Amino acid sequence: MAAKNTKSSDIVISGGGMVGMILGGGLAQQGITITIVDREVAVAHLDPKFDGRSSAIAFASCQMLKALGIWKFMGAEAEAIREIRVSDGPSLLHLHFDHQDLGEGPLGYMVENRHIRHGLFQWAAQIEGLTIVAPHEVTGYKPLSGGAVVTLKSGQKITCQLVIAAEGRGSRLRKLAGIRTTILPYHQTGIVTTIEHELPHLGIAHERFLPDGPFAILPLGGNRASLVWTTSEELAPTIMGLSQRAFDAEIQKRVGDFLGRVKALDHRWSYPLSLQVAEDYTAPRLALVGDAAHGIHPIAGQGLNLGLRDVGALIEVLAGAHKSGSDLGSDHVLAAYARWRRVDNLLLIAVTDILNRLFSNRSRALRLARDVGLGLVNRQAGLKRFFMRQARGTVGKLPKLLRGRKI
Ligand SMILES: Cc1cc2nc3c(=O)[nH]c(=O)nc-3n(C[C@H](O)[C@H](O)[C@H](O)COP(=O)(O)OP(=O)(O)OC[C@H]3O[C@@H](n4cnc5c(N)ncnc54)[C@H](O)[C@@H]3O)c2cc1C
Structure with a gap:
């Protein structure tokens, strides 16, 4: 779609990644006109x-994805996570979370991002009041009294009440906007690929803590699993450059033999890992969501989930303002969003950071402390239920959508 057709919108969202798309579609369903600008065309995504x-x-x-009507476009591709097994290097101790101990359904689902993105484009195509402008880049925004103006690289401008940065x-x-951001590099790289294996995974996700970083084996449909191999940034280029045979052999060594023979797809991806936390989530006429507000270690698979909690909260706050005819970009509305999300995010941000620092470590003393900790949690049914509810995302001040309720 050409940007010249879009001159004004209630809200402009810069960034049409998974977070920006879900937010945009969800707000448009509330009767708020939305323009999403992304620098990549849909076919690239x-x-x-x-x-x-x-x-x-x-x-x-x-x-939330069900309540917004998105799940039906991707649910067929989802694989339930029924159990999580956490182990510490060669230690025989492991922590075992079984969804049946909670009796509240699966802990979550694994979905390949390509299927999520495909489902989102199908869903978005049928929502009125949602315009996607791509490939275009947002280069600036200016808060004005009663609104804001967004500038694209092409020189085109879009006026709106509120600008949302979902830019990653x-x-x-x-x-x-001059929002200060704490950035702490982990000096680690996440190497990602999909493997095929001989034996069924039974819906079990494995998190192995190896000295260079966690190694995750996550169940996908069929006899397939997604791997996230965290390693030091020095070693990553060597691993990325391994021949397919050598790469498969290294993977087999780390996975072990419980899945039989494993074989990786011929494509690998690598992501530099860091912790990023914006000091404020808002500025005049601007709100941050998803990774633009907080980027965390993938150790617990929670980055997107945190972003989706932002989305649920922002839709709830803005839908309320829209219904009462209030200015969508007022300081009052933005403060309600920031208050809600900053505190809620902090706990998980801290936990993922501590977990990675604690486990990506060769110290023998720490190793002993970790094993004592794993054994302790394993024996405490109450503690295990607490961790399982954290993984399911059902704790904290949940937005209505995340409780499965429509707005
Ligand atoms: C290895 C790894 C594994 C992970 N696994 C999980 C997991 O299992 N579960 C989980 O919950 N999370 C996981 N995450 C985290 C999750 O992937 C991210 O939190 C999520 O992708 C963030 O989405 P986003 O839309 O906020 O940002 P992004 O995906 O970065 O999207 C930003 C979008 O904005 C666009 N953009 C940026 N700037 C502009 C501009 N100026 N103008 C126009 N467009 C712009 C970009 O083109 C892009 O499309 C993982 C992360 C990694 C690295």
Whole structure:
């Protein structure tokens, strides 16, 4: 669609990744006119090589995708996570979470990002009041009294009440608004690929803590699993450059033999890992969502889930403002969103950071402490239920959509 056709919109969202698309469609369903601008065309997002990751969608996030009508476009591709097994290197101790101990349904679902993106484009195509402008880049925004104006690289302008940055970790609007961001590099790289294996995975997700970082084996449809192999940034280029045979052999060593023979797809992706936390989630006429506000370690598969909680909260706050005829970009509305999300996100941001630092470590003393900790949690049914509810995303001040309720 050409940008020249879009001159004004209630809200402009810069960034049509998974978070921007779900937010845009969800707001348009409330009768708010939305323009999403993304620098990549849809076909680029849908190219199988664009994003090789799969996402662990927490149970609560899945509830929201159902309430928004998205799940029916991707649910057939989802694989339930029934159990999680956490182990610490060669230690015989492991932590075992079984969804049956909670009796509340699966812990979540694994869906390949390519299927999520495909489903989102199908869903978005049938929503009125949602315009996608791509490939176009947002280069600036200016808050005015009673609104804002967004500038695209082409020189075109879009006026609106509120601008939302869903631009991912390198958000330009966040920088332009002068929002300070803490960035702590982990000096680790996440290498991602999909494997095929001989024996069934039985819906079990494995998280192995190896000295260079966690190694995750996550169940996908059929005899397939998504791998997230976290390693040091020094070693990553060597692993990325291994021949297919050598790569398969290294994977087999780390997976072990419980899945029989494993074989990786011929494509690998790598992601530099860091922690990023924006000090504010809002600025005049601007709100940050998803990775633009917080980028975390993939250790617990929670980055997108946090973004979806932002989305649920922002839809709830803005739908309320829209119904009462209030200005969607007022300080009052933005403050309600920021208050809600900043505190809720902090706990999980801290937990993922501590987990990675604690487990990506060769210290023998720490190893001992970890094993004592694993054994302790394993014996405490109450603690295990607490962790399972965290993984399901059903704790904290949940937006209505994440409780499966429509707005
Ligand atoms: C290895 C790995 C595994 C992960 N696994 C999980 C998991 O299992 N579960 C989970 O919940 N999370 C997981 N995550 C985290 C998750 O992938 C991210 O949190 C999520 O993709 C963030 O989505 P986003 O839409 O906020 O940002 P992005 O995906 O970065 O999208 C940003 C979009 O904005 C566009 N854009 C940027 N700037 C502009 C501009 N100026 N103008 C126009 N367009 C612009 C880009 O083109 C892009 O489309 C994982 C992350 C990694 C690295």
